[in-house]
Structure formats: C-alpha cells, structure tokens
Amino acid sequence: MRKVYFWIALVISISLFFIGASTPIASLLPFPAAWTSWVSNLFISIGASIAIFAPLFFLERKLEGKLNEFEKSQKEIKRNQGRLEGESQAARDSISSLTKEVKRTQEELSKAVINKLASGRKNDEELILSVKNSPDRSTIIEAIARARELRLIPDTGCRTTIPAVVELYARFSPSQIRLHEGLTIPIEIDDSRPIESIIWHEGQDVIDFLAELALKLQDLGLYPGDAVFDSSEIFRELSDLLGLSHKAVTGSHGLTYPLGEVIQIVQPQWVINSKGIINYDGPGEYFISAKRFNEMDWWNHVTRKGWVDNISFGKAFDTAKLLVEQGEMEMD
Template sequence: MEKQPVSEASLVTQRLRDLRVRAGHPSLDDLRRLTGEVGPRAVARSTIQDKLSGNSQPSLDQLIILVRACCLYAQRHDVPLSADLADLDQWRELWYQAKGESADRSRRAQDDEAPPLRTATADVSAKESHAESRQLDVDAPSTEDMPTGDVGKGQSTPLSTLEVAYRARLAATRQRDAELFRSVGVAPTYNGVRDAIDRAYELGMIPSSGCRVALPRTILNVRFLPGANGYEEFPLVRLEDSGPEMISLVDWAEGEESVDFLMALNTAVQAIGRHPGDDVFDPTRIFVDLQSLLEIAYALSIGSEWQVWNRVTRIVEFHPPQWVVTEDFIVSVDPSNPHALHRSDFQNDEKIRQMLDLEWVDRQSFARAHDSAKGLVGLPPF
C-alpha cells in the first residue's frame, strides 16, 4: 500500500506532541495549570487532550499558549530545548501552512508583544518561581474577540497582551514573596530572614522599627529590624519586654546557622535571669510565629481576606493564634470575625470587657496582645 502523505495539519499535531515529549512530558494537568500562567486563562484539560490527540486542530492562540506552556515546563525542570522548538515564528508559520495561508505580519505583531519565553538557551535563572493560577475549565479565547483600548488618537490595540503579561508577572511576584515568607518558618537562615524582613519593610508591611514575636514561656519579645532602615548589622535582633525598650542584643552573624543564633538567644535569656528551664523553653517557635506574622501582614497589605481592615497600619507583633498588634490597632486575624480595637480604646475597660465576652475570642491571645499594645504606646501593661 502506498504511504499517504502527511498533511500540514497533522504536522502541527506531531510537532506539538514532539515538543511535549522533549519538554519532559508534562501531564495534562500540568499543561492546564501552565496555560493559565502564560495565557489569559487556563485551557481545559479535555481541550488539551483533544488537540494533542489530533481529533481537532488548535487555533493559533491555543497553539501558541500550549507551546509556551511546554517551554515553561521545560525551563522549570531544567530540560534543554532546541531553539527551533521554542521559536514562536516557526510555530505560527507551520499553523498558517496547515491552514493554507501565508503568515500575516500584523497578526504576528500582536503575539510578539507578549513577554519572550525563557528557554534553556536563555540567560535566565532556572529557579524563577511560579504561581498557581485560578483554573477555569474553558478554552482560551482568541485575541480577536478581546476588548481593545485607545492608545493615542485614532489607535486601538488589544488589551489582552499587556494584561496577560501583567498578570503573569504579578503571579510570579506573589509566589516569590510567599515562598520567601514561608521559608522563615520552614527553613530559617540568616539570608532568608534578612531578605524576608527587608521585603516586608519595602512593602510597608512592618514599620522601620521592625516587628517582633513573643518568646514562648517568658514575658520577653524578640524583635527583628530591617537592614533597609540604616542599621549596619542585619539581622539585628534584640530582646525586649512588653514595652519597646531593649533588654539585650542577640548576635546573629552572617554565615552562622539558625541553630547558632538560637543558642545565642538561649544564652542571652539565661544571662538576664529570665530562662524558664530547658524542659519548657523552645525558642525555635519564634521562626514559625515570625512566618505567620509576615504572611498575615502580606495578606493585609493586598486586601486578601481581611479587606475590611484596609485602613490597618503596619504590623508590629503577632500573638497566636488570633490577634496582631499594629501601630494603631489590635486586630483579629480570624477572617470570619473581623474585629479591631483602636489605640484610643486600649484603656477603655468597657470595650475590653465587651471584647472578652465575645464567644469566639481567644482570651489568652487577646490579653497578651492587649498588654503588649499598651506597653508599646507607653501605657501601663496591667
């Protein structure tokens, strides 16, 4: 039997399958998630399977999104790809050939505005973080159907390309920030803590005086100060009581491990006669609580979950599991119970009693936050 020639349409499918294999064979779920990062929305899993099986041919937009998704998967898994497989112009040419058309330069220009793919041949770190995008089980729309906006007089251009680029950059930034703050509690290091505190200060999440967490089983607090505020050594860590006065500095030199710092902290607590005993003293908890403080402050700074408190100022302390102290408020971090007490009411006994009478209030957490907040603004803690 004479071998049938391969159609141009089949070549698109075959080449797309080949790219998937050479990129490390991402699963359909991987591709669905990644298309949500490189395109305006995620392409449905069933649609991806349909295009890869050859049951139907992808639109040009779908093809470019799938190519970008495969290349992004390869980049994140350190899989080298040849330049031709990542060349979007070649993919467009192949698609137009399959349609029996010549590539239209004006239509290419729209796609060329999108951020370039970072392949293994690009001079970009393979460690770039990525974010989980909200997945919509629908096909990616054509750019021809998207709204346009004015750019100067008599001009219009698709908004989708810029919006997609912005959303992708924003998602990557959010993910990097989340990983940075999470690392403080999961695997604390000198550089990790330093970068997290500096980032929090840069974003206005904490004041220039830094933030602090309670030292378990003591009446002490551990304050972390951002290096961006002019302090020569960082992290500059100090012990404080309920007020802002420093009791002792705790040295953490660059290159020292977190356990070295914890031993120095243990020594400092013992030296001032505040050590509660080895059986109950667990200073490792400060990193977990610092992680929680930073994550809460980050959520507040972007209006996530606690949107009602968009007026809340920078966070100074976290008293788990329920209350944070800001520059002006004591705030509940329970999204279902958004309550706050302004500094003008810190000595209002009636309001304090009303707060403590609420069934959902963690009284111990609130009491610690209240005492600390009063000390920070110069009021008697009791």
C-alpha cells in the same frame, strides 16, 4: 391617457345629449318620422348615461390604479422592513459579537494582570516560608527588609515570642540590619523595653545563633529549660506574622484586609499594629484604635461577642496598652 378618454367620453355624451334634445337636428337623422321622438329619447338616455357613468368609471379606474400603487408601496415597505430587520439583526449580532469579544479581552487582560501579580508574589511567599523552613541570617535580613518595603511592618520592626520563664520577645527591625556588621536583635519585655541584645554575625549559622541565644537567657536567669525551649518557634512565629500581613496587604486570597503595619501577632485571632489592635480571624473587621484604649471598658464590651477568643484578645489589648506607654504606637 385616462384624461383623454375622459374628455372623449364627455364630448360624446354631450353630443348625443344635444342631438337627442334638439328636435331640428333629430329630424335630420335618417329615421322614419315616427321614430324621431324615440331616437331622440334614446340619444338623450345614452348621452346622459355616458355623462353619469363615464366619470364614475374613470374614477373607479383611477381609484383602482391608486389602490394598486398603494399595494405596491405596501409591498415595497414590507420588503424594506424585511431588509431593515435583516440589517438590524446583523447589526445586533455584530454588536453582541463585539461585546463578547471586548468582555473576553477584558477577562484575559484581568487574568494576565492577576497572573503577573501572583508571579511577583510567589517570590515573596517563598521568602516568607523560608524564614521558618530554612532560616539563616541572609534570609531573615532579606525578609525583614522586604516586609518593610511592602509596609507589612513599621519602621521599628516586629517582634516574636522567645520561650523563657517570663514574657520575652525578639525584635526584628530594619534599622538593626547591618549587612557586614551583623544583625542586632534586641531582647525585650512586654512593654518593648530591651533588657539585652544578641548579634547574629555574618557567617554564623542558625544553630550557633540559637545556641548563643539560649546561653544569653541562662546568663539572665530566664532560660526555661531544654524541655520547653523550642527555639525554632521564634522563626515560625515571624514567618506566620509576615505571611499573614502579606496576604492582607496583597489580597492574594481574594480581598485585601486592613491589618496595618503589624508589630506582633497574638494567636489565634488578634494582631497588634502600629495604630491599635485588630482581629485577623472572625466574622468581620474589628479594630480598636490606640487613642481609644481608655475610652471604655473594652474587655467587657468585646468579650461579650460570641466569636471573640478572650485569651487572644486580652493578651493583645494588655500588651498594646504597654506599648502605648512606651510611645511604640501612633496616637494620631
């Protein structure tokens, strides 16, 4: 529509200019002759003014229209930005909610798995505790078999201290389990060589078994006397050994610990396993492989450390070297 107005104004301005500029045409106008020149100049001025200012007017109107369109587009952009920001915030909230839900699900799953593991461990822990709290033949057999199944002890079994006038040990080995023939328990010295054995017969209670063990020691001339023969210590130490190894393998107290397959516990700090000796108490893991026993002066090297219990370390190291001589430990 503006184009039509523009062309009309242009035609009018040209017409007025032409009328004013043309003397013959101006003389035909119904004005006195004296006014002809003035009227002619007036038409020329009006025509020129229209010719000059009409385009500017229409240009201004066009610019104003463009400006209005720009303002409208800006408002539309702002509205769209607001809508997009709202949608973006909603999306962020949705993602945040989904992330929290996933995290909660993962935590619940992890907790459920841990609870499941804890439930399974509970039976093992109760079995291990019953070794010292209410020992009997079937409990010992079950505990040793389960310990081997979990690789808490090696195939050759583990051993505990027997109170005697010399260092003696009772060997509890999976290979010695005969459910209907009795449980054979070798009695051995430091280097694992057996000097005697005792059979825990089916149906025999723990008191009769320990009394028979005491008589066996008397026959060997190794009985220490009633005042120091604490026979229950055999099963307390066995329970401690299995419990310590079980906690290390399962990580039931937080993290697993590489105790390995334990042969003997040397309280209060070291154990002998199938590959060497390792501390179970201290600021960190300290393992000495059996194949490195003769590499250096381990006694001076280790006992300089402030956290080391020298008596426990010395006993574990010396005993482990004896076991190596008898082929009891792995050297690869």
